[in-house]
Amino acid sequence: MIETVLSPYFIAALFFLVAFTYSSVGLGGGSSYTALMAILGFHTLAIPMISLTLNLFVTSIGSYNFIRNKHAKLSLIAPFFLSSIPMAYLGGAIKLPKELFYWVLLVSLIFVAMRIYVWEKTTIQLNISQAGKIIISLIAGSVLGLVAGIVGIGGGIYLVPLIIILGLGTEKEAAACGAIFIWLNSLSGLIARLQYNSIDLSNYVPLIIAVLIGGALGSFLGSTQYSPKTMQKVLGAAVVVAIFFLTKKTFMS
Secondary structure (H helix, E strand, C coil), X not given: CCCXXXXXXXXXXXXXXXXXXXXXXXXXXXXHHHHHHHHHCCCCCHXXXXXXXXXHHHHHHHHXXXXXXXXXXXXXXXXXXXXXXXXXXXXXXXXXXXXXXXXHHHHHHHHHHHHHHCCCCXXXXXXXXXXXXXXXXXHHHHHHHHHHHHHCCCCHHHHHHHHHHCCCCCHXXXXXXXXXXXXXXXXXXXXXXXXXXXXXXXXXHHHHHHHHHHHHHHHHHHHHCCCHHHHHHHHHHHHHHHHHHHHHHHHHC
């Protein structure tokens, strides 16, 4: 059950805004869903499964929109998938202590804020072979998949900036890769959660409806009209607010 006194409609509105903003840049929003639920007092056992479910719904729509607009690049996406999917399943079977759970969330949000505001124009020219790039992708995919399954974060929040920083693809290609990556890892992690750490999701239907609408609108505008840089600034503002409240929550817990 939801452990907050706030109106479920207000919470659904917050989740709509998160889904809209994140889906516009190819993300599912798992980190902010998770941060919001932690801040609002949701049970830590419920948070990963809810986040993975919401990620799955949002990126189903996002993946379709980015693929339809021909931003998906199989050669870029495939190596990340091969290593991340089994690790996401493994992570989904693990339950973190509450304190560690909050710290992993906080670090992930700080990383995103740093990428948007500090490392905005940072890129690395990789003077290595295609095989070397595949190895980097496989290693990164396994780490991100594990984090995705453990915490309920789809992993795209790390993957999209990583692709851009390493110069592996364009912003649109990174967004498309992120959406598909999150979808597959969320599915893998959710399957494990259903087997080992399952909860009843019927109480959270309003949140699912809210993110479906927000994700559909955000991914459509992000893949066709909005500038990725503009939407990343909006995303950055939301992340900074989440960091502030989650920091308070972490040190007070």
